[in-house]
Amino acid sequence: QQPVQSPQAVILREGEDAVINCSSSKALYSVHWYRQKHGEAPVFLMILLKGGEQKGHDKISASFNEKKQQSSLYLTASQLSYSGTYFCGTASMGNFNKFYFGSGTKLNVKP
Amino acid sequence: DAGVIQSPRHEVTEMGQEVTLRCKPISGHDYLFWYRQTMMRGLELLIYFNNNVPIDDSGMPEDRFSAKMPNASFSTLKIQPSEPRDSAVYFCASSLGQGSSPLHFGNGTRLTVT
Secondary structure, rough: OEEEOOEEEEEOOOOOOOEEEEEEOOOEEEEEEEEOOOOOEEEEEEEEOOOOOOEEEEEEEEEEEOOOOOOEEEOOOOHHHEEEEEEEEEEEEEOOEEOOOOEEEEEEEEO | OOEEEEEEEEEEEEEOOOEEEHHHHHOOOOEEEEEEEEOEEEEEEEEEEEEEEEEEEOOOOOOOOEEEEOOOOEEEEEEEOOOOOOEEEEEEEOOOOOOOOOOOOOOEEEEEEE
């Protein structure tokens, strides 16, 4: 039930790009993406509901594949403020209100 | 909008003591979730409520853990008796539900059991 998230950690220089992946063995109802700064609560980034959907704002975007089993988060031209741990949260078709979170991807953007 | 409010922010207690964590969800949100976060296990869903009714408590680790939601604006998570392995950050989150609404997290309670 817990989605598989990869990679576990990424180190970037400012301006570089990163991709974080989240996958499930079964089709999902929705995927949520959150970012958590050290010592703070997770903060919502975006939700994907439809297969084939792509969504984004500014330089952070995400996709949901047609089978609704995989989502990717794209961080382009990274900024120092992007540093933190990124989590995907998934809800299954059978219970779309029960969210499981991936293990997280720790992103460190350096000057 | 004050957001989800949790108290206390930090709790240090001795093994065997009772611990009560509190949560006030965002007004109008029908769903309330309790999560536990540790380095080893990440964010674990403990229990969630819909309209004050517990829907799924399969994530509650043991009978030592209990949660209640006596009304739409208040929930508690109780651990009795507490053990060192319960040390973690406990988050409460609320949402409008339906799987398409984001979870709004409180700032968490950092629990340390010595």
